[in-house]
Each structure stands twice: as structure tokens, then as C-alpha cells.
Amino acid sequence: MIRKSALVALSALLALGTAAASHDGPHVSDAQIAHIAYTAGRIDIDAAKQALAKSRNPKVRAFAETMVRDHAAVNDQALALVKKLGVTPEANPTSAALARGAAEKMRSLAALKGAAFDRAYAQNEAAFHGTVNGALEATLIPGASNGELKSLLRTGLTLFREHQGHAEHLAGQLR
Amino acid sequence: MRTAMLRGAVLAALPLLPAPAAAASAVHTVVIDKMRFGPLPANLRSGDVVLWVNKDLFRHSATARDGSFALDLPPKSSGRTIVKRGGSIPFFCKYHPGMKGVLVSH
Numbered sequence: 708m709i710r711k712s713a714l715v716a717l718s719a720l721l722a723l724g725t726a727a728a729s730h731d732g733p734h735v736s737d738a739q740i741a742h743i744a745y746t747a748g749r750i751d752i753d754a755a756k757q758a759l760a761k762s763r764n765p766k767v768r769a770f771a772e773t774m775v776r777d778h779a780a781v782n783d784q785a786l787a788l789v790k791k792l793g794v795t796p797e798a799n800p801t802s803a804a805l806a807r808g809a810a811e812k813m814r815s816l817a818a819l820k821g822a823a824f825d826r827a828y829a830q831n832e833a834a835f836h837g838t839v840n841g842a843l844e845a846t847l848i849p850g851a852s853n854g855e856l857k858s859l860l861r862t863g864l865t866l867f868r869e870h871q872g873h874a875e876h877l878a879g880q881l882r
Numbered sequence: 883m884r885t886a887m888l889r890g891a892v893l894a895a896l897p898l899l900p901a902p903a904a905a906a907s908a909v910h911t912v913v914i915d916k917m918r919f920g921p922l923p924a925n926l927r928s929g930d931v932v933l934w935v936n937k938d939l940f941r942h943s944a945t946a947r948d949g950s951f952a953l954d955l956p957p958k959s960s961g962r963t964i965v966k967r968g969g970s971i972p973f974f975c976k977y978h979p980g981m982k983g984v985l986v987s988h
Contacts, residue, residue, distance in 0.1 A: 769976075769977075773977045773978070776940070776941055776977075777940050777941075777977075780939045780940055780957065781939070784939060862916065862917075862939070865916060865917045866917055866940065868980075869917055869978045869980045869981065872979075872980045873978065873979055873980065876979065
């Protein structure tokens with residue numbers, strides 16, 4: 708199930724990459740890129756809130772608290788930037804697919820308890836950050852036109868790579 | 883005899899005198915930005931102060947693995963720790979374990 712939701716998100720992001728790369732495909736605008744990045748951050752905050760409501764493991768809780776704080780910081784910056792640039796983040800099929808995949812994942816995690824939940828949450832965090840990082844690197848950062856947006860996405864990538872490593876380490880400890 | 887005694891008294895008193903300026907504790911700044919600890923001081927000595935400046939958007943910490951210091955650093959904040967011993971002092975950010983370094987004090 709972890710794989711499935713990661714795949715849903717990955718295929719959505721890869722589809723975006725194909726569209727962005729194709730001359731005939733729809734152009735992916737900064738407004739759409741901002742929406743995708745913001746959505747990914749919001750998804751991870753929601754996942755962390757679910758973990759804080761369900762988990763009693765101090766390491767899992769500490770990780771989730773960091774996710775809430777860091778992703779909120781990036782999303783606050785993103786909102787400030789789009790406001791400054793006069794850009795309205797624009798909903799698009801990729802962010803919709805990400806949100807659908809995340810909702811499905813939250814439902815499956817909701818059914819788990821204790822150590823099984825902790826393991827599944829950590830594994831999904833590793834997979835989700837991996838997917839988002841791949842998309843940032845291959846598609847979203849190269850596709851961004853505005854320099855400040857590009858720079859914020861790069862900051863996000865540095866942060867999320869750390870999160871991915873942290874999640875992988877945590878998942879390894881919970882195995 | 884008396885001179886020798888006096889000399890002994892003077893020598894015994896020496897450690898109580900303030901240290902000369904050259905040996906005074908120094909303050910070394912370590913800047914944290916973009917999910918990294920910046921360059922670490924090369925000439926650190928036991929008793930020196932490390933001023934940690936978090937310029938990042940994110941909350942970090944400077945946490946010694948040996949427990950000798952633990953500093954919480956909200957975004958755009960700074961704080962000081964004292965180097966209590968010589969040798970290598972590994973440290974990390976407790977929120978982002980991939981961020982780490984080693985202070986080397988002489």
C-alpha cells in the first residue's frame with residue numbers, strides 16, 4: 708500500500724515531467740509549480756499530524772514534530788513569495804493526484820496501530836520525500852522560471868533530502 | 883633563605899593572578915544556514931566560547947554527542963556554548979541528524 712501511493716504520486720509527477728519536456732504538451736507554469744510544492748508540503752504536515760495523534764514512540768513523534776515545523780516554514784515562505792510576485796498558485800492534475808494519493812495513504816495508515824503504524828509512517832515518509840525530491844530535481848526546479856521560486860525550491864530540496872535520510876534511518880530503527 | 887621563601891610565596895600566588903590577555907578565552911562564530919553548519923574554528927582552545935548563529939529558515943540545535951553542550955536555535959537566533967575540554971567534540975543538529983560536525987579544541 709505504501710508502494711501504491713508512492714507510485715500514484717510518482718506517476719503523476721513523471722507525467723508532469725513529460726508534459727513539461729514536451730513542446731506539444733501543456734506548459735507547466737510557476738503558478739502550477741508553486742501549487743504542487745505547497746501541496747506536497749501540506750500533505751506531509753497532515754501526515755505528521757496524524758502521526759502525532761497516533762504514535763507514542765518518542766523518535767517518531769520528534770520526527771513528526773520536525774516535519775510539521777520545517778514544512779510549515781517552507782510553505783510560509785512560498786506563500787510570502789507568491790504574494791510578493793503577485794502569483795496565485797494554480798490547481799493542476801499533478802497536485803490533485805498527489806492529494807488523492809495522500810488521502811488514500813492516510814486512510815490506510817489510520818487502520819494501523821502501535822509499532823505497525825510507526826513503521827508504515829516512517830517508510831511512507833522515506834518514500835514520499837524520495838518521490839518529491841525526484842520531482843523537484845528533474846522537473847520542478849528546472850521548470851521554474853522565476854529565480855526566487857527556483858531558489859526556494861532548491862532550499863526545499865536540501866531540506867527534504869535531509870528529511871528523506873532521517874526517515875530512512877528511522878524506518879531502519881523500527882524494522 | 884628569606885628570599886627563597888618570598889620567591890616560593892610569589893610562585894604559589896601566580897595561579898591566582900588573572901591570565902594574561904593572550905590566553906584569554908576567545909569567541910568563535912559558527913554560522914548555520916541552508917541546512918549546514920558553516921566553517922568551524924581552526925584555533926579553538928578549551929575555555930573558548932562558540933557563538934552559534936542560526937541564519938536559516940528552520941529551527942536547529944547544536945548538540946554535543948558527549949552532552950557537554952545542547953543549544954536550541956530557533957530560526958534567526960543565536961546562542962553561546964563553552965568548550966570545556968580539549969580534543970574532538972562531535973556535535974549534530976537533533977532535528978536534522980544529517981547535519982553534523984566535529985569541533986577540535988587544543
